[in-house]
Amino acid sequence: MNHADNLSKPATTPDPQSRRHALKAMLLPAVGVPIAGGISPDAAATLLSPATVWQEAAGSKKATPQHVPLNRFPRMVQEFYVQQVRDAEHKNLAALDALATKGDAEAYVRLVRDRIQESFGPFPERTPLNARVTGTTERDGYRIENVIFESRPGFPVTANLYVPTNREGRMPGVVG
Known part of the structure; x- marks a missing residue:
């Protein structure tokens, strides 16, 4: 039976066999790469058969191949920022260890306050609270x-x- 002839004829009643063949005809080009790689059209049709689809959906006991995720760098950006924080912490701990006198500590406090002020920007102008x-x-x-x-x-x-x-x-x- 020629599937192209079956698809070109208008069906008067819905025929499940013709719908199945139509789906296979539409889906086979989508799996053209496996077919070109050595899978026969009959094997590809079996893979796309409704029974196979239902078995897969129902959780068939057949062993399915495990796919390796393509996301090879899932935490790359997070690890970059974690390393930045660790480096800053080590630098800060080294600066704290270097404090020897009260004057050193006061200078460190002024430095930290100035950096915090710089990061927040200038204070807004004072306005009445109207409390x-x-x-x-x-x-x-x-x-x-x-x-x-x-x-x-x-x-x-x-x-x-x-x-x-x-x-x-x-x-x-x-x-x-």
Whole structure:
């Protein structure tokens, strides 16, 4: 039977045999490389048969070849950055080991502060906070003030301010 003749004839009723042959005819060119490499067309048709496809989908007990993943460098970029961090840590530890005097330590602190300031850029200009207290809760030894302030103009931020109540004078508060 000529498959090309079967495909060119209009079918009046769906014939599963003709659909199977049509699928084989469409899929065989896609596996042309294995066919050219020595697999016969009949063997390729067997590989593409619906029974074979269903066996594979159902998890057939037949041994299937294990494919080696093509991603040969899966962690290359991550390892590059990890090595950069390790190198920086070793350099920092060497600098800390070299500190011998109080003056050396103070110079190191100034250097670190300057580098951090440089990485964040200049401080923004000061603007009014426009803070207002929206509620207060008294606790043992402190009070909690619910405040809203503007960190930047037109950008309100809510916070809880924990203020000690059992001490006199200026004291730090905790914003949470």
